[in-house]
Amino acid sequence: MDPRIREHAQIIADHSADISDGDNVVINAPAAAEELVVALHEECAERGANPVYMNNSSRASRAFLRNHDGEFETPDHLLAMYEEMDAYIAVRGDVNASETADVDPETNAAHRRAMQPVLEERLSKKWCLTQFPTAGNAQLAGMSTEGYENFVWDAVNLDWDEQYEFQQQMVEILDDADEVHIVAGDETDVTMSVAGNSTLNDKGEKNLPGGEVFTAPVKDSVNGEVHFDMPLYRQGREISGVRVRFEDGRVESYSAERNEEVLDGVFETDEGARYLGELGIGMNRAIDQFTYNMLFDEKMGDTVHMAVGSAYPETVGEENEENESAEHVDMILDMSEDSIIEVDGEVVQRNGTFVFKDDFE
Template sequence: MISDERQKILAKNLVNYSCEVQPGENVLIEASGVPYQFVNLLVKEVFAAGGFPFVSLGDNKIKREIMKRGGEELFKRMAKYDELKMRDMQAYIGIRGGENSYELSDAPAGAMQAYSKFYAHPVHHELRVKKTKWVILRYPTEGMSELAGMSTEAYEDFYFDVCCLDYKKMGEAMTPLVDLMNKTDKVRIVAKDTDLTFSIKGIGAVKCKGERNIPDGEVYTAPVKDSINGVIHYNVPSIEDGIKFEDVRLVFKDGKIVEATANHTAEANKIFDTDEGARYVGEFSFGLNPYIKKAIGDILFDEKISGSIHFTPGCCYDDAYNGNISAVHWDLVLCQTPECGGGEIWFDDVLIRKDGRFVLPELEGLNPENLI
């Protein structure tokens, strides 16, 4: 386990800033592949805040065995049990560690879809997200360092820079972007093999400033469900259901994905065929974390790349509601920095971001050098 004061600071921030645990509140801590010492730090902080910690420990090797042999009936029974527990929680901290990001890669596709539909959707999308103060994060491991192409020490320094950012300062800098998004109707995204238009009128924008995901740093809304037309070619790889997808290219007509290709086209289309909502989009978001400059193979980091957007097929959030409901929520990332090929974002025919940098004076506070 990493041994320094940064762990204690992170645990304190998760309990007191992200979840704002109050005396008498129940807090569910779900940890998979995480050293018990860090879980203990969280337990101590929950007690210090006057809360009651409930701890559930897991491992993806165990989940893999369940996925290989389980199915709809098991996942419904699991959901029935865990729904009762989740309903009694006021806060939730979810931490994932482990060494192998591809541990679930050989789990049957049908089982993964059934798990999403019959377990993850009712327990997490419908209860945890809507009813609790929650935060999720990854725990740094040597496997994550390797995936990022960094030494263990360099990755740990990167991790704590990203996770212990001054999120309050970032939240203040987000205000002009939120105000602008709330006044915007038409959005156009332009990049290599990408020209996409849609409306965000009336949906509303939401700050992500260290209260839900760690690392954090995004402002999201959702497109009007049937307003999307054009093509988007994502240039950041995505691990979904244990499969590494690259070069995901989606064609939209009146909001619906009518064509989807990737390095694993058949598997991608199975995800989009999970239910009706999986072929519509539930989120449009700007990545803003100044310390995240390139993809490292973990979506909790990659969706926050400074100069990126993600455009997410599947379920929307209640606080940026566009009516799209699905068991799927697949964050797919397009990076528009010069190193990634550049690109432009237009709001109502006004250029607001070029090659990953905001160009309007009121938004320049969100450029990386102004957030560090």
């Protein structure tokens, strides 16, 4: 076994999921990630935890969604298992990243609505989402299998304490802020309030890799237009050239140059899917190229991402309304050129360089 796999498993067990003696642990992973699953079982055994392995098959998911007829019901048996667990580890790794490309977007949206109670229960426990480098994801990223393996291990097996200290400088700027203003090129000019909300420092705990700071906009405060110039890969399809116009927080109009119908399914899921739940700033410099994998792409340096749909409760202040939705869809814009982030009228990032870096101009 590649020693980096065991290192990854140890980081998950100690740093991310904090697996302890007696913990009931659910590991949800595809067969392609079996080596990491084996290493995680070793780590659970050493800590006296009780692992259960669920094989996550995109082919099986596709078969269910394409053949299902009628309303979806919340799977109470799955909910019961999550109620009994203490920690949840989800591992991604595709053999075919486009496996679910022919599932109807409306079917996906209906299924997500039915699964929302399960998702909420899972998110109430200790959890970690991570990636195993598979040939399918390497192909999607346009990389060799070996090159993608090196890319993944470099991004996830970081000194997370050092990364935390770097990111904390941006957290301190946003934590006391009122208004954030983002400008990029000629097509992005948007303002939002973050007053009263908390900014979190993602140091590779719930998401591995980490490498972002994120908060929630005040629900009705977002105004302006955004051109998300970096594509996203959702439901097996590439969505590119997304443009969104916000008025008083709500998405009032949108378009996409490719696969706009997938966006239709997102925004029609529920009313909360029409509002922003997250503003995030990527700060992981080990992620140095776009790979069509949001777990990595949203953390990339020189980027900002915004997610329509549910807000993370821990980012929403007591006096503010938490946006709720069965969706949480991140979209990214490039901030490396012709761009600024202003916080309360002061430029804190210009063309990807932060104000606390020596080369800020």
